[in-house]
Amino acid sequence: MNDAVVTSGRRRLYRTAVAAFAFAVAGGLAAAVGYATESTDELLGLGLAVALTGIGVGLVAWAKFLDLDEHVAQRRDRLATTPVEQDELDAEIDSTIELFGRRRLLLGLSAAAILSMVIGFVGPLGSLGPKPRGERRRTSWRAGARLVTADGAPIEASAQPFGELVTVFPDGAVGLDDSQVIVMKVPPAQLTARTAAGATADGWVAYSKICTHAGCSVGLLGVDTRPPETLTQLVCPCHQSVFDPLDGARPVGGPATRSLPQLGLDVDAAGFLIATGDFDRPVGPLAWDEA
């Protein structure tokens, strides 16, 4: 009944729809060609993108072209309950209570039965993981364990490089997460008394690599021994906690609150670095009762 006038706007929409669908046809075929030939990953992807977008644009343009420009009104249902319905509900609840309420023994026992069933089912959930038995408080480091790199090569105490960060594990336990340690050599004079007391060897000092904030590996070492600015700091890349390796790896920046546990070092008869024992406290982030 309505003779919709074909304005220039509507004509543009019609043409848009036609073009969009045409592009979409081409896109799908291009995608197929892109897949069939070894040509490019991108032809497949772009062809698909054009096909999908073309269909989308076409449908929307077509809908707008129809220019229904509707402003239809629809009445809303009444959602709130009427007093009659509320009375009905109240009556039903009352009669239900009337029916069941007096059987207290049955009610109580059925509730207890369901509860007991739930408790019974908790058991298998516990099998998801073993009970903690303090494994977190110990690592694989023992007195006399040699420090070795990931390739298994031990560290010679007489090796020279200052300011190099090496990731090491106990000999025989390479790759074990809780035993990852960073060791570096600094001029002994730069170490504070607190650090030396933790047992260093010829300027070699070792700390746990696990950040005490949230457990990432503290893999960044910034060391600049050229005046005027000297700098030695360990940085954890996750939340930018900064530790001072010259002073027991205590936190000097970022959100970490505890220093990295220090591993005591000594030199064995063959001149290689060894540990003097395990860490004196748990490594990495702690549970609430491990302070």
Add this chain to the structure above:
Amino acid sequence: MRRRGVVARYVDSLQSRVGGGSFVGKVLHKVFPNHFSFLWGEVALYSFVVLVLTGIYLTLFFEGSQQPVVYDGSHEPLQGVEVSSAYESVLRLSFDVKGGLLIRQMHHWAALIFVGAVALHLARVYFTGAFRRPRELNWVIGYGLLLLALAAGLTGYSLPDDLLSGTGLRIIHAVILAIPFVGERLTYLLFGGEWPGTDIIGRLYPIHILVIPALIALLVGGHLALVWRQKHTQFPGPGRTEDNVVGERVWPSFAMKSIGLLFLVAGVVTALGALFHVNAVWLYGPYDTAAATSFSQPDWYIGFLEGSLRLFPPWELRVGRLMINNVVFSGVLIPGLIFGALAVVPWIERRLTGDDAEHHLLDRPRDAPGRTALGVASITFVAVLFLGGSQDVIAGTLNISIGRITALLQIAALVAPPVAYVVTRWACRELAGRAGPERTERAGVITRDAGGGYQGADADDDAPVEAAQR
């Protein structure tokens, strides 16, 4: 009897078995208002559709296991390296399956967009007051969908078991570990023992592809059913009342545009997946517990948590041997506050405004200055957290030290939200103070006379706006 077409016969055969009244009347002619911001929820829905479809394809190739295997595919820099099965399967899909990388990229881009669209939709619902009675339940369902979307993203990007996502899981582990009483036990249950264990990828996999999508589908069904039943809200305007809904019919207008939007969302996602590489797990390398990389951030939507962990000062509470760890404050309490408040928005509103009436007409944000200002202040706080999560990227880009950026953002987290509140409240009052008519542009009114001709008339600024007759 008129011969009926095929479509009519089939639809009718279905309808006469299901019943429920006129299909045409109840479904095809249902009315939806069509403000463009009402489409953002659909963008989220359609990104979810893309996620499911591309995800099914990915499950046909992915191995959800940490079993070690030696990589022997076509990506040279990793040949001969021992990696987990999960990582190897992702590399195989990316390099040795034609079109595999594209589907993987589409899946990742769709996830990034999915959460963003949910956030946009949530903001629209909040700022227009669409969560008021009778839609509080739908708000809670939507809130649940937001949490599920975040969970889906987190579990999803952790599946390839690469260095970046593995580091992220490590952080989650530390946050759970620090929870008083149950922390250690919970981590043992989740990870099957000490970190890293050999189980976590195998557990995240079914959670990501089955449990979470099923819950999302369930909640989305409820979400849409409620919208259908309660009818969509609408902005106030001529002819619009609390007792009606004005807009276009499902068939054909709304359906065509909606399905068109589905294809547009899929098209945008595909274009992004074809042109730009994201999540290049082959660069990060397999997860190695002793390795680290800078720019260690999670996918963008977890950035608020990252920022909280980075910005929170080095405080912890110690009583003897017991400790409320730093990450409890930054990783549990602050996110808990944010999400706790978000869950009960309808009831906070009711308490603050005393308004318990049924509302089907929306507020323009300027007409509810308190709600809008509170919303802007909250978003400002969360935005500062997001910036905090990228503080090293910002520092590197702007050539400012990380320490300085961190300090600035810590101050901003406290100062910016109240400032934003005040400014927004003022802005709302200013905007609301300006009267309506001159802001409704109407260049000209076209009327049709009895003879069928069309006539244009210049708009008179002071005259009431005439309805165009058809």
Add this chain to the structure above:
Amino acid sequence: MRWSAAVLAGPVLVASATTIGALTVGAGAPAPVPKAAPPELGRELYATQCAGCHGVDGTGVTDRGPALTVEGPAAVDFAVRTGRMPLADPDAQARRSPVRYSEDEIDALVAYAGAFGSGADVPDVDPAAGDLAAGGQLYRLNCAACHVASGAGAAIGGSREAPSLTDATPTEIGEAILIGPGAMPSFASFSDQDIDDIARYVQHLELTDATAVTEFGGAGPVAEGLAAWLLGLIPLIALTRWIGTPHEGRDAGAVDPDVDR
């Protein structure tokens, strides 16, 4: 004749050049390079370009520049070849800059100033002999922490920056590994094969454009998230604006009373 004149002129030249250098340091441009035949070229270059901050014979000048007695040929070559030196502001971190000197001048400086210190010689790096997989593992374990998995470089700790590796030549990579310039630790324990491996891997990162636009500057999830909003959600919002109406409610629409339920 020429030699004795040079011997006499030498100290005078050095003294006056040191004074000139001391007066001009921090102003940006060192004195112009006088023409002389090598090996004098190295000495004269050093005197006019470097002595102002690094002192005569490389002993350093307080508050200006460190001593070069711990450096060596590799360090000098690295600093000069990447344009890090001359450095106008001694407080700023030295960064890659346009190179000031020609090949001959660089060689001369390396020969002269490199003799001050006992550090590493300029390494002979051959990426073609490197193993890509081994290089990748070494890179991820030792380098990615600061230079980022893609080689894009990152801000570090307080006020330092690990630079991008996209312009680094294999020789520069070897030199940096051995000497640890600036805040970078030195990895002097790496073997020649290790250095070849890493150089090959870094070349691979450069070749595959790991930090190019397609990977958003190699900055990882932050850049990807920004891209998702700018390239994904904003266009989608614009599309919804096209699909829906922007002024719903403020339009004067005809309301056909349609009493469907």
